[in-house]
Amino acid sequence: MKYDVAIVGGGLAGLCLAIQLADTNFKVVLFEKESYPFHKVCGEYVSMESYPFLExxxxxxxxxxxxxxxxLKVSAPDGKLLEQTLDLGGFGISRYTLDNSLAALAIKKGVHLKTLTKVTEVQFEEDTFAIKTAQGNYQARLVCGAYGKRSVLDQQLKRPRAITKKNYIGVKYHIKLNFPDDVIELHNFKNGYCGISKVDGDKYCMCYLSDAQNLKDHRNDIKIMEEKVLMQNPFLAKYFKEAIFLYSSPLTISQISFAKKSAVHNHVLMMGDAAGNIAPLCGNGMSMAIHASKLAFDLIARYFNGEISRTQLEKHYEVIWNKHFAQRIGAGAFLQHTFGKEKLTNLSVGLLSKFPKITSSLISMTHGKPF
Ligand SMILES: Cc1cc2nc3c(=O)[nH]c(=O)nc-3n(C[C@H](O)[C@H](O)[C@H](O)COP(=O)(O)OP(=O)(O)OC[C@H]3O[C@@H](n4cnc5c(N)ncnc54)[C@H](O)[C@@H]3O)c2cc1C
Known part of the structure; x- marks a missing residue:
């Protein structure tokens, strides 16, 4: 069977695109290497930008x-605190619940959801894509890459290496804590930051991003690194002491890089983190992934209706992707760079706490409008 669209990766970008396409009666197959429901390293704070669209x-x-x-509350490594009302705000939901609910919706809409199926190769020839998985081969008229930060496919598709000298690790816990429901806190430490906010199921997500060097410097032992680096921040020291940790060990990912990527590669339309990832401290990578699926869907529908050619589809998608996200990613990288430096963070948090309007405009530089 030849599908209209094959989507590689069943995170937010892939699932949201699949649902829109199936709703319009396109034949869609979505490949996900894991099996739902499953946990993911993510701060699980979703910016309100995507609330109306998801509904x-x-x-x-x-x-x-x-x-x-x-x-929002932001602390510097030395304990200085900045407090801010969020203009747009967000909601908390675990990826376990969110991705699983979207996957159930996709199946209901008629998406052929192939879980535990890792795509190993995508080839484009004579206007058709051939997709290889360990479970079998497939054909599609269009392929969308929604496979997240990095995948074996990057090498197979000969994308420039997304791993740079500077790379990061991500660590996530679900915890029980005496903590307000309507606040997200971001606590900085040397070369990293940790977010805490409430999610569904009466628990809190505690998730941090750290320069990989912090871990190397502490015998690759997360516990030692947390004690020697994260807990130098007085807020984190308190939370690590008081929290009840709900997993026996944390969920971790490594080799996160923020290297520039392309929105189209070898005729594959990339979206979400596969097209470019924003620094997590901005708290809206998920909304950007969801938004990209909407932008892609509108153009894909026009392509299948014969309004635009494949070349125009690829060109328009690249332009619109950059228009919506390139500047935000750049602003996020700048903020992450600033907050990555201990002394500069101490100074910035101290200064910004006196100028809420500047803080608010810094936040809005990395956010879009509801779509
Ligand atoms: C530490 C950290 C904290 C974060 N906190 C937040 C936050 O609080 N708020 C926010 O909005 N964003 C946050 N983000 C960013 C957010 O997690 C991502 O931007 C978002 O998940 C991107 O969605 P996606 O659909 O592109 O990719 P993903 O959600 O990563 O989905 C990609 C999927 O593809 C699958 N896959 C990969 N390769 C293959 C293959 N070859 N075959 C089949 N399947 C494959 C994977 O298993 C995965 O399920 C954070 C990121 C990090 C690292």
Whole structure:
């Protein structure tokens, strides 16, 4: 069977695109290497930008009793604190719940969801894509790459190496803690930061990004690194002491890089982190992935209706992707760079706490509008 669209990766970008395409009666196959439900390293704070879109897609967020987050607190490694009301705000939901709910919706809409299926090769020849997986081969008229930060496919597709000298690790816990429901806190430490906010199921997500060097410097032992680096921040020291940790060990990922990528490669339309990832401290990589799926869907529908050619589809997608996300990613990289430096963070947090309007405009530089 030849599909209209094959999507590689069943995270937010892939699932949201699949649902929109199936809703319009396109034949869609989505490949996901894991099996739902599963946990993912993510801060699990979703910017409100994508709330109306997710509801329109069929996800009943308003009846899921989710925490609505309206306040931000940022601390510097030396304990200085900045407090800010969030103009747009967000909501908390675990990836375990969010991705699983979208996957159930995709199946209901008629998406052929192939879980535990890792795509190892994508080839484009004579206007058709051949897709290889360990479970079999498939054909499609169009392929979308929604496979996240990095994948074996990057090498196979000969994309420039997304691993740079400077790379990061991500660590996530679900915890129980005496903590307000409507606040997201971001606590900086040397070469990293840790976010805490509420998610569904009466628990909190505690997730941090650290320069990989921090771990190397501490015998590759997360516990030692947390004690010697993260807990130098007085807020983190308190939370690590008081929290009840709900996993026996943390969920971790490594080799996260923020190297520039392309939105189209070898005729594959890339979206979400596969096209470019924003620094997590901005708290809206998920909304950007969801938004990219909408932008791609609109153009894909026009392509299949014969309004635009494949060349125009690829060109328009690249232009629109850059228009919506390139500047935000750049602003996020700048903020991450600033907050990566201990002394500069101490100084910036101290200064910004006196100028809420500047803080607010810095936040808005990395955010879009509801779509
Ligand atoms: C530490 C950290 C904290 C973060 N915190 C936040 C936050 O609080 N708020 C926010 O909005 N964003 C946050 N982000 C960013 C956010 O997690 C991502 O931007 C978002 O998940 C991107 O969605 P995606 O659909 O592109 O990719 P993913 O959600 O990563 O999905 C990609 C999927 O593809 C699958 N896959 C990969 N390769 C293959 C293959 N070859 N075959 C089949 N399947 C494959 C993977 O298993 C995965 O399920 C954070 C990121 C990090 C690293």
């Amino acid at each position: 329109k897609l069929g996800l009943p967020l308003s009846s899921m009793n989710l925490p609505m987050i309206t306040h």
